[in-house]
Amino acid sequence: MAGKMPREIAPGVFWIGDCLAQRHKGKIYHGYNAAYLIAGETASCLVETGHPKDFPVIERHLGELFARGVPPLKYLFVTHQETPHCGGLGRVLKTFPDTLLCGDVSDYHLAFPQYEHRMRWMYEGDEIDLGGRSLMAVEPVIRDLRTTWWALETRERVLFPGDGFAYSHYHEDGHCGLLAEEATSLDLPDVSSTFADLALFWTKFADMNAYCDRLDFLIERHGVKTLAPTHGLPITDVKATVPKVQAGLKAAALMPESGTNEKTRLTGAGAAPTAA
Numbered sequence: 001m002a003g004k005m006p007r008e009i010a011p012g013v014f015w016i017g018d019c020l021a022q023r024h025k026g027k028i029y030h031g032y033n034a035a036y037l038i039a040g041e042t043a044s045c046l047v048e049t050g051h052p053k054d055f056p057v058i059e060r061h062l063g064e065l066f067a068r069g070v071p072p073l074k075y076l077f078v079t080h081q082e083t084p085h086c087g088g089l090g091r092v093l094k095t096f097p098d099t100l101l102c103g104d105v106s107d108y109h110l111a112f113p114q115y116e117h118r119m120r121w122m123y124e125g126d127e128i129d130l131g132g133r134s135l136m137a138v139e140p141v142i143r144d145l146r147t148t149w150w151a152l153e154t155r156e157r158v159l160f161p162g163d164g165f166a167y168s169h170y171h172e173d174g175h176c177g178l179l180a181e182e183a184t185s186l187d188l189p190d191v192s193s194t195f196a197d198l199a200l201f202w203t204k205f206a207d208m209n210a211y212c213d214r215l216d217f218l219i220e221r222h223g224v225k226t227l228a229p230t231h232g233l234p235i236t237d238v239k240a241t242v243p244k245v246q247a248g249l250k251a252a253a254l255m256p257e258s259g260t261n262e263k264t265r266l267t268g269a270g271a272a273p274t275a276a
């Protein structure tokens, strides 16, 4: 699967990283803890860092992109402070000493005081200029933490929704490295409801119709053409695919919570996606 990466999902926007195997109800699901590189004319920005185990893969993918002439890494944007999103943060800042960390930077200085001077706050509407395109902080509709921000690439209209549009894929069906629209045997409502059930617990207690309406509003407001989620496969046909993911969110909200027993029975690494 890593052979398909880096994969350019929109001009100058590259999908990198690796899958993580998860067991659920006797099946092996694959999830992504993806990262994305946006190449501007003068600077590149990495969105998310992948899971700590993925850093060697992500570093190799970045190396391949820089060897192809992508501008140097000047910015790292992470959607929130959870391991699959920012677990490689220290290693990225160490490996790329000119890189600034951007977003909601609460608490990172506690883990990495040596990099505090390289941390920059962003609020809604703030933009990072990459030359010819920028990355803007936008409303995080599906927010896993209080500190979550989403981001929009302004030229190609690529939305980076963090834990939004989170769903696993079927390794056995060869879905690894495919776009959502290419994974034709993937039951999107089912995998998105499974992910919400296991990893986005709060969706049980919220009116997901309101969240789905807000997602539609955000997509419309920013003219989003591509979705680049951290855990799901990238979406390039917004009109056709987004409603399928939303159907899963709405279905999961109506199901009783099922994660706990499964986690107890299946012990060991990767038994369930604990951190979304």
Ligand SMILES: [Zn+2]
Pocket: 001, 019, 020, 030, 031, 169, 170, 171, 175, 176, 177
């Ligand atoms: Zn996979």
Ligand SMILES: [Zn+2]
Pocket: 082, 084, 085, 144, 162, 163, 230, 231, 275, 276
């Ligand atoms: Zn997550």
